[in-house]
Amino acid sequence: MFDIETQVEPVSEASPFGPAIEFRDVELAFDDRVILDKISFTIRRGETKIVLGGSGSGKSTIIKLVLGLLRPDAGTIFIDGEDITQCDEQELTEIRKKIGMVFQEGALFDSLSVYDNVAYRLAEEGIDEDEIEHEVIRMLRFVDLEDAIDKMPIELSGGMRRRVGIARALVGSPPIVLFDEPTAGLDPPTARTICELAIKLRDLEGVSSIFVTHEMNNLKYLSSEYAIVDGEGRVHFEEEGDKLCLINTKVMMIKQGAIIFDGTDEELQLTSDPYIHRFIKGR
Amino acid sequence: MALGISSLMNLISRFLVELQDITLLFWRMLRGLRKQPRYFDEMVRQMDLIGVGSLAIVSLTGFFTGCVLILQAYPTLEYYGAQSSAGQSVAITLIRELGPVLCALMVAGRVGSAISAELGSMVVSQQIDAMRALGTSPARKLVTPRVVALVVTLPLLTVAADIFGLIGGGIIARYLYALDANSYITSLRTGITIQDILGGIVKPIVFGFLIGLISCHKGLTTQGGTVGVGKSTTDAVVLSSITIIIADFFLSKVLQGFFSSTLF
Ligand SMILES: Nc1ncnc2c1ncn2[C@@H]1O[C@H](COP(=O)(O)OP(=O)(O)OP(=O)(O)O)[C@@H](O)[C@H]1O
Numbered sequence: 188m189f190d191i192e193t194q195v196e197p198v199s200e201a202s203p204f205g206p207a208i209e210f211r212d213v214e215l216a217f218d219d220r221v222i223l224d225k226i227s228f229t230i231r232r233g234e235t236k237i238v239l240g241g242s243g244s245g246k247s248t249i250i251k252l253v254l255g256l257l258r259p260d261a262g263t264i265f266i267d268g269e270d271i272t273q274c275d276e277q278e279l280t281e282i283r284k285k286i287g288m289v290f291q292e293g294a295l296f297d298s299l300s301v302y303d304n305v306a307y308r309l310a311e312e313g314i315d316e317d318e319i320e321h322e323v324i325r326m327l328r329f330v331d332l333e334d335a336i337d338k339m340p341i342e343l344s345g346g347m348r349r350r351v352g353i354a355r356a357l358v359g360s361p362p363i364v365l366f367d368e369p370t371a372g373l374d375p376p377t378a379r380t381i382c383e384l385a386i387k388l389r390d391l392e393g394v395s396s397i398f399v400t401h402e403m404n405n406l407k408y409l410s411s412e413y414a415i416v417d418g419e420g421r422v423h424f425e426e427e428g429d430k431l432c433l434i435n436t437k438v439m440m441i442k443q444g445a446i447i448f449d450g451t452d453e454e455l456q457l458t459s460d461p462y463i464h465r466f467i468k469g470r
Numbered sequence: 471m472a473l474g475i476s477s478l479m480n481l482i483s484r485f486l487v488e489l490q491d492i493t494l495l496f497w498r499m500l501r502g503l504r505k506q507p508r509y510f511d512e513m514v515r516q517m518d519l520i521g522v523g524s525l526a527i528v529s530l531t532g533f534f535t536g537c538v539l540i541l542q543a544y545p546t547l548e549y550y551g552a553q554s555s556a557g558q559s560v561a562i563t564l565i566r567e568l569g570p571v572l573c574a575l576m577v578a579g580r581v582g583s584a585i586s587a588e589l590g591s592m593v594v595s596q597q598i599d600a601m602r603a604l605g606t607s608p609a610r611k612l613v614t615p616r617v618v619a620l621v622v623t624l625p626l627l628t629v630a631a632d633i634f635g636l637i638g639g640g641i642i643a644r645y646l647y648a649l650d651a652n653s654y655i656t657s658l659r660t661g662i663t664i665q666d667i668l669g670g671i672v673k674p675i676v677f678g679f680l681i682g683l684i685s686c687h688k689g690l691t692t693q694g695g696t697v698g699v700g701k702s703t704t705d706a707v708v709l710s711s712i713t714i715i716i717a718d719f720f721l722s723k724v725l726q727g728f729f730s731s732t733l734f
């Protein structure tokens with residue numbers, strides 16, 4: 188059992204061209220239940236990976252593994268070329284500084300105001316108050332919640348809470364952002380705004396991201412539209428057409444802890460797998 | 471029989487795992503003391519919450535304990551003609567034992583439950599995950615300030631309970647048993663030794679530490695949603711209370727040995 192030495196290829200040590208996130212044969216089980224079964228995938232720098240999958244298929248678990256909130260039973264996970272499965276909590280803290288996370292339920296700190304929630308990361312790093320205030324206001328404007336700055340999380344609606352969560356994740360401009368069902372339960376215009384946000388991060392800031400979702404229109408927006416800035420600094424969204432095809436967005440589908448599809452959205456539409464077909468067509 | 475042994479082994483191994491977790495938390499907490507940022511504001515806030523917030527119940531507990539001590543002891547003392555040592559009898563029981571223990575039990579009930587419920591609901595609502603994701607260690611940010619606050623405030627609260635207890639005892643002795651107030655005070659002053667006072671301070675320091683560590687541990691290891699929060703809260707109070715009572719015995723023994731060998 189122990190005589191097979193697993194050959195780990197040398198990783199491009201934090202090279203600027205290496206992948207942002209890489210999973211190699213990652214396994215995880217809770218008690219006896221296998222949650223993830225030998226998952227392998229890569230996300231290149233500046234790429235958005237849309238993760239689809241039914242409820243309980245293991246999507247949030249993958250995101251928690253990226254952050255090091257859970258440890259895999261086997262396999263390796265690389266963030267920016269660094270193997271995080273070997274890191275202790277201290278080193279993980281350093282790596283987490285590069286990652287912004289939007290939690291499924293928002294996970295705002297109840298005891299802190301919206302301002303302090305968004306400012307949290309910067310305040311922890313001991314950045315001075317003026318700079319924090321400037322950045323917090325900028326982020327809240329980004330998610331269109333400037334008015335709520337002094338409110339407590341309990342006073343916000345679900346959608347507002349989600350957007351505060353997004354602002355908190357994006358503060359300090361992390362190069363990797365993880366979205367866990369950021370649009371679930373929101374009205375279509377707000378959901379659309381959040382998708383536009385993700386598109387802007389991808390196309391204008393070069394952020395690498397994982398975007399977990401159930402919703403097909405999210406998939407459509409993210410995989411067919413791109414953001415450009417015009418001469419006056421305004422952001423426009425355009426659909427990909429014959430002259431331009433998005434290559435920085437990939438789709439991955441999970442079923443019961445295994446990857447059943449990994450490729451572009453065009454390939455996804457063409458697949459013959461009946462499960463995938465039902466998932467994307469809804470019947 | 472075999473079943474009995476295996477379930478006993480199970481219990482022991484669970485206990486050891488828990489002990490290991492608590493020790494680990496302890497080390498992380500100590501690291502939190504040494505490193506920046508130290509969350510000083512949070513510490514002060516917790517002291518206010520724990521200390522000032524518990525002052526009323528602790529004083530009340532102390533007061534009526536003092537009352538009942540003298541109420542029960544006086545007739546016996548009178549029978550032996552030892553009314554003049556009434557003050558001493560209250561003081562020794564209160565300062566050595568009842569003050570620290572009752573105070574710690576009250577605080578375990580009030581503060582221990584609050585701590586584990588707060589941390590537990592933070593676990594359940596993913597706030598602890600969010601905190602770690604944002605690069606802070608929950609042990610340093612949440613556990614260290616709470617444990618430090620308890621270690622600092624519990625001795626102060628105990629002193630308050632002792633004082634109110636002595637006052638309560640004095641009132642009962644004076645107005646129920648018509649004991650001369652001067653005789654009560656003189657008996658107090660001669661009866662209390664420096665060892666009693668030191669022991670009465672050392673105990674709450676240890677108890678505060680135990681309440682803090684156990685409640686934080688129970689809160690942070692909450693499992694199974696909101697139902698789990700209730701369970702970890704109960705566990706925190708029960709476990710801290712039992713630990714306090716057991717630790718009290720051993721502490722008393724150690725303190726006895728310590729004082730008899732160094733001071734005399
Ligand atoms: N702490 C845990 N203990 C035991 N099982 C768990 C735990 N956390 C998650 N699971 C299990 O792992 C599986 C995957 O959970 P996960 O949260 O990743 O699902 P998901 O794909 O995010 O689902 P959803 O779309 O509903 O959010 C589920 O079947 C769940 O029951």
Ligand SMILES: [Mg+2]
Pocket residue numbers: 246247248291367
């Ligand atoms: Mg999920």
